[in-house]
Amino acid sequence: MVEKACTAPARPKSCDLCTVRENSICADLGPREFSQVEKTMARRHVDRGKAIMAEGEPNDSLYVVVDGSFRLSKILEDGRRQVTGFLFPGDFAGVRATGSNAYSAEALEESTVCFFPHKFLEDIAADAPGVKDRLIARGQTEYHKAQDHIVLLGKKTAEERVISFIYLVDKALGVDAGPGKRRVPLPMPRQDIADYLGLRLETLSRTLTALKREGRLDELSRHEVIVPAASERT
Amino acid sequence: MKNEWRKYLAARAPRYTSYPSALHFDRSVSREDYADRLSAVELYEPLSLYVHVPFCKKLCWYCGCNMRVENDYGRALRYVCALAKEISLVGRRLGGAGRPRSVHFGGGTPNYLLVDEIADILQAIELEFGLTDDSNLAIELDPRLIRDDDISRLATLGFQRMSLGVQDFDREVQLAINRVQSFEMIESAVGEMRRAGINDISFDLLYGLPKQTLASFRDSLEKTIALAPDRVSIFGYAHLPAALPRQRLIDSDSLPGADLRADLAEQADEALIAAGYRRIGFDHYAKPDNALAVADREGRLRRNFQGFTDDLALTTLGFGASAISSVNGLYAQNEKSLTGYYDDLAAGLLPVARGVELTAAETAIAGAIQDLLCKGSANIAPVLAAVSTEEAGQICIRLEALEADGLIYWGGNVVQIDAAARPLSRCVAMALDPYEFPRKSDLKASLARAV
Numbered sequence: 001m002v003e004k005a006c007t008a009p010a011r012p013k014s015c016d017l018c019t020v021r022e023n024s025i026c027a028d029l030g031p032r033e034f035s036q037v038e039k040t041m042a043r044r045h046v047d048r049g050k051a052i053m054a055e056g057e058p059n060d061s062l063y064v065v066v067d068g069s070f071r072l073s074k075i076l077e078d079g080r081r082q083v084t085g086f087l088f089p090g091d092f093a094g095v096r097a098t099g100s101n102a103y104s105a106e107a108l109e110e111s112t113v114c115f116f117p118h119k120f121l122e123d124i125a126a127d128a129p130g131v132k133d134r135l136i137a138r139g140q141t142e143y144h145k146a147q148d149h150i151v152l153l154g155k156k157t158a159e160e161r162v163i164s165f166i167y168l169v170d171k172a173l174g175v176d177a178g179p180g181k182r183r184v185p186l187p188m189p190r191q192d193i194a195d196y197l198g199l200r201l202e203t204l205s206r207t208l209t210a211l212k213r214e215g216r217l218d219e220l221s222r223h224e225v226i227v228p229a230a231s232e233r234t
Numbered sequence: 235m236k237n238e239w240r241k242y243l244a245a246r247a248p249r250y251t252s253y254p255s256a257l258h259f260d261r262s263v264s265r266e267d268y269a270d271r272l273s274a275v276e277l278y279e280p281l282s283l284y285v286h287v288p289f290c291k292k293l294c295w296y297c298g299c300n301m302r303v304e305n306d307y308g309r310a311l312r313y314v315c316a317l318a319k320e321i322s323l324v325g326r327r328l329g330g331a332g333r334p335r336s337v338h339f340g341g342g343t344p345n346y347l348l349v350d351e352i353a354d355i356l357q358a359i360e361l362e363f364g365l366t367d368d369s370n371l372a373i374e375l376d377p378r379l380i381r382d383d384d385i386s387r388l389a390t391l392g393f394q395r396m397s398l399g400v401q402d403f404d405r406e407v408q409l410a411i412n413r414v415q416s417f418e419m420i421e422s423a424v425g426e427m428r429r430a431g432i433n434d435i436s437f438d439l440l441y442g443l444p445k446q447t448l449a450s451f452r453d454s455l456e457k458t459i460a461l462a463p464d465r466v467s468i469f470g471y472a473h474l475p476a477a478l479p480r481q482r483l484i485d486s487d488s489l490p491g492a493d494l495r496a497d498l499a500e501q502a503d504e505a506l507i508a509a510g511y512r513r514i515g516f517d518h519y520a521k522p523d524n525a526l527a528v529a530d531r532e533g534r535l536r537r538n539f540q541g542f543t544d545d546l547a548l549t550t551l552g553f554g555a556s557a558i559s560s561v562n563g564l565y566a567q568n569e570k571s572l573t574g575y576y577d578d579l580a581a582g583l584l585p586v587a588r589g590v591e592l593t594a595a596e597t598a599i600a601g602a603i604q605d606l607l608c609k610g611s612a613n614i615a616p617v618l619a620a621v622s623t624e625e626a627g628q629i630c631i632r633l634e635a636l637e638a639d640g641l642i643y644w645g646g647n648v649v650q651i652d653a654a655a656r657p658l659s660r661c662v663a664m665a666l667d668p669y670e671f672p673r674k675s676d677l678k679a680s681l682a683r684a685v
Contacts, residue, residue: 076280076335078280150329153277156361198365
């Protein structure tokens, strides 16, 4: 089973320093709402391989990834594990409180999350209606991830599946790498990408090599790729 | 086996690889019904895939499968194209939903196809439905058609389970069924599989074949045990020359009688158990560390079209002529004839010909039969509640007769098969099956013997 993270939660000194706030998290909250949310929130470091949510266990907090990345997976009815998505900075997990998580979320690298107990979010909802919805308005939740997944799995060639996946990661993690280029980190192991895309490892490797040969990837290394920027893609 | 049970050995009982069996499929199920069910498959629903290859090089006279002898490989290539088209049509319906966890190639003779074609089919499956490195790939092989590096290439493609049609090692028996293959040929195939790292090898043996004697079959069992396959299936040959013209090539007088059949079955059971195999259901045997034996010990054994299995997927998608799919209470069978199969696909249609949509009562009966065959016991309350009062009464009368003969224990709603009567499980299952009784005389000719 997935081991739960056990690092003691630390209240952030100031959310003003939050790097992801500008982009998404908490950005739609008014100052009064924000000061309330800030009180209920804690920040936690998560070691690589540790889980913030474990399948089958209760969850009572909304998590937002501040730094790092997570793998979402679930055990299917036939007992095998399926990678169902990845969380990147700005993404949410645990959108609803539940007695039994439908999936696990494990850190792919040293990561940081903020978490908000659902109970507190409900308490402040009396003063600030819809606060939870606005809190997650800009980020992606597990429901968006399921949507992404079915779109990827519906693509009928391995090349389309792999390149679409890279573009998806680019939106979350990509940085400019010179004119017309994007550097896209791939923090997850190749096996996770293969499992996620419904490809066998050998097919994934062959496909990445083919994409490189065709110039749809400029650089390919273990943990990152360089691709043409969106405007340059054919 | 107890004397009062002998009469059950001669009874004809369906194999119950599905309920209702394919004999009860009809035109009421259309390709649109199948398409609708495919569209409702959920994103992470486990799928079990079956690919039927209906070609063989030679005719085995005992065979009851949908197959044809084909000498023109070009026709097989045409079939592979049609398969790819069918895979693509089904894939379009699924739209990315469903996760295939196992792919089984059966026949006919899957290795009638060259490894290149098998690789093409697998690739089509990977691109349409997705495959992962932990997907279980299995293939049935005719030892006479295994070419030089086939085994290692299949292993490289990811096949971890290989099944050999052995039937019987005795040359006289082999001549009488027109399937001659030497011990050395099987031994060499097993050796290649072991060298390629295959640790799930299974043998199919048949009893009740012409010319079989207790001594000859004991020798076949000893050879089997010496080669140490991980699983062994022992099927009873069903001689139905009226329904299967090719079986008329077998001399009916050379077939073992009912008593000898029973003795052959019992001898096989005893020999394999003594050799350390675990009996799985009523006709499979597996080494204790084999996945099938583990599933049985843990109460996860299931029965699907291939027999007993550790595959937990409830949804089966069948591809190829005559292949059967089972999706959420609907059985759909493809066109049996190659012409019909090709015509539908050429028109861009799912090649469904017939099937059945399970009623509430059939769903309950199917569940209880599955439990009886796989676990040796079942709660029959859902069955009695779902059928008519009159039918429930009939079921109880039939169960009482089995109880009187000591085949089952029946307490409350639970029917338990006596451990020694497990080989007769199908007779117990039949007691729950209304199809078997009102119209029994009509069906008699087309059902296999119980053992």
